[in-house]
Amino acid sequence: MTQFLQQLINGLSIGSVYALMxxxxxxxxxxxxxxxxxxxxxxxxxxxxxxxxxxxxGLPFPVAFIGAALTTCLLxxxxxxxxxxxxxxxxxxxxxxxxxxxxxxxxxxxMVIATIGPTFRTYPEVLSRTPIQIxxxxxxxxxxxxxxxxxxxxxxxxxxxxxxxxxxxxxxTAYNIKASALMGINTDLxxxxxxxxxxxxxxxxxxxxxxKYTVYPQIGIITNKSFIAAVFxxxxxxxxxxxxxxxxxxxxxxxxxxxxxxxxxxIAFVLLVVVLIFRPRGLMGKVTEDKA
Amino acid sequence: xxxxxxxxxLTLAGINLMAVLGLSLLTGFTGMFSxxxxxxxxxxxxxxxxxxxxxxxxxxxxxxxxxxxxxxxSSVIGRLTLKLKGDYFCxxxxxxxxxxRLIFDNVQYFGGARGWPGIPHYTNIFNVIILNIIAxxxxxxxxxxxxxxxxxxxREEELASQIVGxxxxxxxxxxxxxxxxxxxxxxxxxxxxxxxxxxxxxxLVKSTxLTIIVIFxxxxxxxxxxxxxxxxxxxxxxxxxFADWRLVIYGLSVVIIMITRxxxxxxxYEFTPSSMKKLITRIKNRNKDLPNQMEGGKTV
Amino acid sequence: xxxxxxxxxxxTFGGLTxxxxxxxxxxxxxxxxxxxxxxxxxxxxxxxxxxxxxVTGGKIIFKGQDxxxxxxxxxxxxxxxxxxxxxxxxxxxxxxxxxxxxxxxNANYNLLESVLRTPKCRxxxxxxxxxxxxxLEIMGLHDRKDMIANNLPYGLQRRxxxxxxxxxxxxxxxxxxxxAGMNPDETVQLMALIADIREKFNLTVLxxxxxxxLIMGICEKIMVxxxxxxxxxxxxxxxxxxxxxxxxxxGVEG
Numbered sequence: 094m095t096q097f098l099q100q101l102i103n104g105l106s107i108g109s110v111y112a113l114m115x116x117x118x119x120x121x122x123x124x125x126x127x128x129x130x131x132x133x134x135x136x137x138x139x140x141x142x143x144x145x146x147x148x149x150x151g152l153p154f155p156v157a158f159i160g161a162a163l164t165t166c167l168l169x170x171x172x173x174x175x176x177x178x179x180x181x182x183x184x185x186x187x188x189x190x191x192x193x194x195x196x197x198x199x200x201x202x203x204m205v206i207a208t209i210g211p212t213f214r215t216y217p218e219v220l221s222r223t224p225i226q227i228x229x230x231x232x233x234x235x236x237x238x239x240x241x242x243x244x245x246x247x248x249x250x251x252x253x254x255x256x257x258x259x260x261x262x263x264x265x266t267a268y269n270i271k272a273s274a275l276m277g278i279n280t281d282l283x284x285x286x287x288x289x290x291x292x293x294x295x296x297x298x299x300x301x302x303x304x305k306y307t308v309y310p311q312i313g314i315i316t317n318k319s320f321i322a323a324v325f326x327x328x329x330x331x332x333x334x335x336x337x338x339x340x341x342x343x344x345x346x347x348x349x350x351x352x353x354x355x356x357x358x359x360i361a362f363v364l365l366v367v368v369l370i371f372r373p374r375g376l377m378g379k380v381t382e383d384k385a
Numbered sequence: 386x387x388x389x390x391x392x393x394x395l396t397l398a399g400i401n402l403m404a405v406l407g408l409s410l411l412t413g414f415t416g417m418f419s420x421x422x423x424x425x426x427x428x429x430x431x432x433x434x435x436x437x438x439x440x441x442x443x444x445x446x447x448x449x450x451x452x453x454x455x456x457x458x459s460s461v462i463g464r465l466t467l468k469l470k471g472d473y474f475c476x477x478x479x480x481x482x483x484x485x486r487l488i489f490d491n492v493q494y495f496g497g498a499r500g501w502p503g504i505p506h507y508t509n510i511f512n513v514i515i516l517n518i519i520a521x522x523x524x525x526x527x528x529x530x531x532x533x534x535x536x537x538x539x540r541e542e543e544l545a546s547q548i549v550g551x552x553x554x555x556x557x558x559x560x561x562x563x564x565x566x567x568x569x570x571x572x573x574x575x576x577x578x579x580x581x582x583x584x585x586x587x588x589l590v591k592s593t594x595l596t597i598i599v600i601f602x603x604x605x606x607x608x609x610x611x612x613x614x615x616x617x618x619x620x621x622x623x624x625x626x627f628a629d630w631r632l633v634i635y636g637l638s639v640v641i642i643m644i645t646r647x648x649x650x651x652x653x654y655e656f657t658p659s660s661m662k663k664l665i666t667r668i669k670n671r672n673k674d675l676p677n678q679m680e681g682g683k684t685v
Numbered sequence: 686x687x688x689x690x691x692x693x694x695x696x697t698f699g700g701l702t703x704x705x706x707x708x709x710x711x712x713x714x715x716x717x718x719x720x721x722x723x724x725x726x727x728x729x730x731x732x733x734x735x736x737x738x739x740v741t742g743g744k745i746i747f748k749g750q751d752x753x754x755x756x757x758x759x760x761x762x763x764x765x766x767x768x769x770x771x772x773x774x775x776x777x778x779x780x781x782x783x784x785x786x787x788x789x790x791n792a793n794y795n796l797l798e799s800v801l802r803t804p805k806c807r808x809x810x811x812x813x814x815x816x817x818x819x820x821l822e823i824m825g826l827h828d829r830k831d832m833i834a835n836n837l838p839y840g841l842q843r844r845x846x847x848x849x850x851x852x853x854x855x856x857x858x859x860x861x862x863x864x865a866g867m868n869p870d871e872t873v874q875l876m877a878l879i880a881d882i883r884e885k886f887n888l889t890v891l892x893x894x895x896x897x898x899l900i901m902g903i904c905e906k907i908m909v910x911x912x913x914x915x916x917x918x919x920x921x922x923x924x925x926x927x928x929x930x931x932x933x934x935x936g937v938e939g
Contacts, residue, residue: 201636356491359490359491
């Protein structure tokens with residue numbers, strides 16, 4: 094029982110960071126209907142920026158943390174302008190967006206390898222490694238911090254979407270981009286905001302992941318799992334992305350804990366396929382009938 | 386640049402081309418996008434290597450069995466996922482591709498994640514070229530038959546296809562199975578060229594590379610796929626001198642191609658004797674009327 | 686004899702009843718009309734007949750056989766085809782390719798024969814091409830056969846959609862607003878064309894349209910729908926004098 098509780102807590106902690114990344118995929122999907130595979134690259138760079146602000150520039154942790162998030166926020170917007178806007182203007186089919194995203198992802202990953210090198214880098218110890226003991230369950234300080242920071246970020250996002258004018262504009266645009274444009278919503282601005290939000294959270298998630306594991310150019314592959322989580326929950330649905338992420342995090346840590354960590358990744362992909370077969374639009378996605 | 390080097394690059398391009406031709410049928414002619422074709426290559430590669438290494442079968446039958454195995458797996462996958470719409474089908478294939486790779490990671494019979502060395506070196510420039518020519522002829526015959534036209538109709542407009550009596554699901558499945566068979570044969574060629582197999586050779590990056598080649602060459606054009614495979618396989622090899630920077634350039638060029646020339650090199654046109662003739666007459670008559678499009682060259 | 690019978694046909698979307706308990710018979714070899722205000726459920730009925738939507742309740746009988754909820758392509762094979770209100774051509778293919786593709790059911794060579802290009806395959810391909818040419822000739826589209834379908838003028842796109850439908854050798858042709866966007870001249874031409882192809886191809890035709898001259902001019906039997914329910918049924922004369930129909934179209938006096 095103790096072991097189960099332990100795994101559950103670890104799973105919640107990882108799942109919440111997945112959620113931070115997954116909302117980035119989902120926000121973009123809800124408006125533009127394509128899977129932004131460049132997001133993984135942005136998260137990876139977030140981890141690097143945090144690392145260099147902390148060790149290279151010697152900034153205090155909170156400053157480095159926010160700094161990394163702001164930098165990836167800017168980066169995400171630049172990617173949108175460079176790799177997607179020209180396609181949007183030409184109303185290209187969704188596959189072109191995906192390929193462009195994959196090109197960007199290849200570019201970012203290899204840019205890091207070419208300039209910084211493929212070596213692993215370890216974050217300095219910001220939080221003490223000694224866990225907090227509650228009864229027989231021990232909780233890592235970092236895991237706890239990951240959970241709290243992610244939860245706060247997600248709460249802020251929900252508030253933003255539900256209670257601000259821009260948030261409402263995002264909802265409207267997700268519902269129908271053409272009609273929204275006709276109603277006087279600046280959909281181009283909405284898209285920038287959506288990428289900025291996704292980028293900001295990507296930075297935060299990147300730093301948290303970098304602290305938890307290490308920083309290396311292929312860290313984006315781990316972030317693919319947050320994408321799976323987004324699909325899991327139903328692409329384009331924010332609650333779906335969060336629920337899918339938490340579920341995936343918990344299932345993964347439990348698989349790793351009880352079976353073998355080798356099967357952890359396999360489980361993620363098998364689960365993805367199974368969910369798609371039985372719920373073609375994910376857990377929270379809506380099913381629509383074709384209109385003739 | 387010596388001859389060995391050039392024939393090496395051509396062989397690699399030919400292996401890629403085999404997989405690209407298959408994907409071209411699925412993506413270019415049937416309008417479905419797959420990010421799991423590396424998985425089918427893996428199945429074909431491992432199966433055919435098993436046939437030659439463990440059962441001592443000759444090369445060509447082993448290749449065919451590899452293709453068949455990939456095709457069978459694809460038919461199961463297809464039955465489960467072909468009803469999914471656009472993006473979700475794409476994602477499901479991605480999931481399958483990765484799952485196949487991770488399964489091979491754990492199969493110790495094939496050496497698991499460490500890989501499987503000592504596969505005989507059977508693939509060479511000659512058999513690659515001959516097999517590709519056969520593959521191209523089969524594909525060309527297929528796409529100009531009623532089956533091919535039905536696939537193109539599915540690509541253009543699913544609902545209208547059904548209304549004219551086309552079994553959309555069946556044609557998607559056939560297209561997927563043929564396409565997976567091509568990928569399986571390509572995997573077999575690769576196994577017997579590299580003489581080594583490891584699951585990481587068949588990652589998502591490989592699937593993406595194949596899709597990029599198809600789009601680069603132009604959707605719905607076989608000649609485009611050939612051209613695309615030749616250019617995009619040799620490009621990273623030629624750029625090898627730049628070491629780490631070559632993939633940076635590669636990624637960047639993919640984005641630039643997407644945003645500047647989205648219809649690909651051939652843009653749906655083919656190199657055929659009749660289209661060439663028409664093109665030549667167009668050029669001759671250029672002074673009389675300036676056509677902005679080579680409409681007559683379209684043969685699909 | 687009736688070629689098509691709708692029995693108690695019902696379709697609901699969530700809580701909304703788009704078509705409710707509709708009974709209707711289409712006599713063989715007739716030209717029949719389906720009219721009603723916007724949103725009355727006319728196109729929904731077409732979508733139910735052709736299998737695009739799943740039926741919620743009731744039955745569709747075609748040539749004495751129950752075709753309710755069959756796959757659309759099977760319904761097409763059995764002899765029903767249609768055109769769409771918002772034209773659905775294979776837009777990027779040529780006029781010729783559009784029709785040639787639809788001719789596919791006239792050939793039966795299999796996949797292997799097509800890959801090997803056997804004599805049987807070549808012969809049948811040649812026949813398909815002749816059939817496509819012939820259809821384009823009849824529909825007056827032959828001089829534009831190499832044009833990309835999407836570049837055709839609107840009226841000709843509607844014609845091409847009919848040509849494509851005829852390639853299937855249908856027995857029942859459903860036309861969804863064939864005269865939409867046409868001027869009176871073109872509408873008259875279209876009427877002549879519909880009458881003409883019925884003779885040539887032994888067709889039964891069911892038309893949805895808002896052009897009353899067209900409907901009253903060529904239909905032998907008309908059904909009026911309102912809010913998903915059948916309001917009236919009869920000959921053009923009967924419909925024109927039916928007070929309920931007049932009320933639905935013009936509103937109640939005073």
